[in-house]
Amino acid sequence: MPTSFPPSTSISEDGPSKGLDQISLLSSDDRLKGRPRLCSDCGLCDSQFQPQMAQACVFVRNQTEAIEQRLHGRNRQVGDEQQFGIFRAQYAARMQRPNPKAQWSGMVTALGARLLERGLVDAVMTTGAASGTRFQAQPILARTPAEVLATAGNKPSLSPTLGLLDQVREQGIKRLAFIGTSCQVHALRAIEAELNLDRLDVIGIPCSDNVNYSDLTYFLEQVSRSPSTIVHYEFMQDFRLWMRHENGKIEKLNFIDFPMDKLHGIFPSACLSCFDYVNSLSDLTIGYMGAELGWQWVLARTERGAELFELLRPNLEIGELISRGDRSKGMPHFIQRLAQPPGAKRPPYLVRQLVALLQRRKGSQGLEFARAVIEMKLLRNLNYVRSKFARFEQRVVPYHVYDTLKPYAEQYQAVFERPLN
Ligand SMILES: Cc1cc2nc3c(=O)[nH]c(=O)nc-3n(C[C@H](O)[C@H](O)[C@H](O)COP(=O)(O)OP(=O)(O)OC[C@H]3O[C@@H](n4cnc5c(N)ncnc54)[C@H](O)[C@@H]3O)c2cc1C
Numbered sequence: 001m002p003t004s005f006p007p008s009t010s011i012s013e014d015g016p017s018k019g020l021d022q023i024s025l026l027s028s029d030d031r032l033k034g035r036p037r038l039c040s041d042c043g044l045c046d047s048q049f050q051p052q053m054a055q056a057c058v059f060v061r062n063q064t065e066a067i068e069q070r071l072h073g074r075n076r077q078v079g080d081e082q083q084f085g086i087f088r089a090q091y092a093a094r095m096q097r098p099n100p101k102a103q104w105s106g107m108v109t110a111l112g113a114r115l116l117e118r119g120l121v122d123a124v125m126t127t128g129a130a131s132g133t134r135f136q137a138q139p140i141l142a143r144t145p146a147e148v149l150a151t152a153g154n155k156p157s158l159s160p161t162l163g164l165l166d167q168v169r170e171q172g173i174k175r176l177a178f179i180g181t182s183c184q185v186h187a188l189r190a191i192e193a194e195l196n197l198d199r200l201d202v203i204g205i206p207c208s209d210n211v212n213y214s215d216l217t218y219f220l221e222q223v224s225r226s227p228s229t230i231v232h233y234e235f236m237q238d239f240r241l242w243m244r245h246e247n248g249k250i251e252k253l254n255f256i257d258f259p260m261d262k263l264h265g266i267f268p269s270a271c272l273s274c275f276d277y278v279n280s281l282s283d284l285t286i287g288y289m290g291a292e293l294g295w296q297w298v299l300a301r302t303e304r305g306a307e308l309f310e311l312l313r314p315n316l317e318i319g320e321l322i323s324r325g326d327r328s329k330g331m332p333h334f335i336q337r338l339a340q341p342p343g344a345k346r347p348p349y350l351v352r353q354l355v356a357l358l359q360r361r362k363g364s365q366g367l368e369f370a371r372a373v374i375e376m377k378l379l380r381n382l383n384y385v386r387s388k389f390a391r392f393e394q395r396v397v398p399y400h401v402y403d404t405l406k407p408y409a410e411q412y413q414a415v416f417e418r419p420l421n
Pocket residue numbers: 101102103104105106107108109110125126127128137151152153154155156157158159161179180181205206207208209210235286287288289290296297
């Protein structure tokens with residue numbers, strides 16, 4: 001495992017690589033020259049499938065509706081599927097013996113490893129860390145269970161994982177498992193037929209507000225007292241960022257205490273135009289945000305996804321999914337805040353402490369927490385596309401966004417003086 005966090009470049013002096021108001025490619029990296037203005041560097045354009053970009057890229061034409069029809073023979077029903085995507089079962093679960101190097105309990109990498117152990121797939125596409133770093137994403141085509149397990153833990157930076165499709169072809173791989181984010185899964189599903197695979201298992205992780213690696217370094221410098229010793233961090237369901245350091249100590253920062261004036265601008269335009277937080281086109285989604293603290297949240301979507309969950313079940317502890325609170329109470333404040341200019345001044349310290357306490361004590365929990373964050377991100381991103389890429393709205397915003405946000409249509413109209421639809 002990589003052991004050192006690379007020394008920061010002079011990024012903190014210069015600020016993040018772009019601003020929310022500045023429409024830009026996600027980085028000045030030479031490799032990304034010539035890409036469309038919205039690009040999450042999913043890797044497809046690094047592969048021989050680059051000519052299919054216009055048909056596959058989620059930021060050129062969102063095909064959620066058609067891919068759902070292909071996978072499930074239908075689209076989302078009213079209810080939880082609007083936020084969570086189509087699923088046949090959902091669980092709170094965790095590994096009986098958690099992997100200490102994993103992001104949560106290690107279900108994702110344990111499943112990838114199990115598929116190889118049982119000889120069900122020939123390779124697993126997964127994301128390790130670049131040499132000498134903890135958090136810079138490095139796509140890996142794993143051929144052994146140990147290679148998959150070595151990629152446990154988040155590398156919270158954009159990963160060009162689909163670039164590995166060339167190696168899949170070169171190595172004659174016919175049975176493949178893929179682990180990744182929803183922008184990657186959309187492109188993979190769109191070209192699935194052309195891959196000529198005999199088997200494809202898609203294990204999705206939820207994903208939101210990803211960043212490029214240099215901006216990740218900058219982010220950690222802004223939120224932590226000791227950014228270079230962070231070995232693990234997560235945005236927890238208790239409305240705090242938890243950062244674990246090399247010495248085992250956990251530093252916690254309330255979301256409301258984030259220095260937003262300094263963070264304004266770290267998210268790539270693509271991630272702010274992304275509408276599939278829950279990786280709805282995967283076979284099985286494994287995250288955490290719909291479960292109580294300490295548990296993982298699993299959505300089995302397709303028949304294959306249900307089989308994948310059964311493969312792991314003997315090693316799992318199964319918990320209970322709960323749903324507490326009322327998200328509709330927080331949404332009006334959120335809509336008001338969205339209308340304020342970005343980087344607006346934070347409330348005073350004591351007010352922030354009170355809000356943080358109330359969020360922990362009275363905020364939504366379990367599935368209601370997941371519904372709340374998903375809706376907020378859908379609304380924020382819809383607004384972002386409308387303000388920066390208005391011409392793209394019809395192509396990039398999928399049908400379910402408008403259905404999901406319908407309960408807030410009146411307030412949206414009142415605040416933004418335009419209809420939600
Ligand atoms: C940027 C990011 C944001 C996330 N946000 C949320 C969220 O808001 N809510 C939520 O419920 N879950 C979120 N997740 C997923 C969650 O943090 C865990 O990854 C997931 O629950 C699996 O935990 P685990 O212990 O089973 O995984 P592990 O067994 O530790 O395996 C982690 C897996 O994640 C993959 N991975 C790591 N980094 C990347 C990357 N950059 N791109 C693609 N794949 C990667 C690796 O291939 C590895 O297989 C996010 C993940 C990432 C990378």
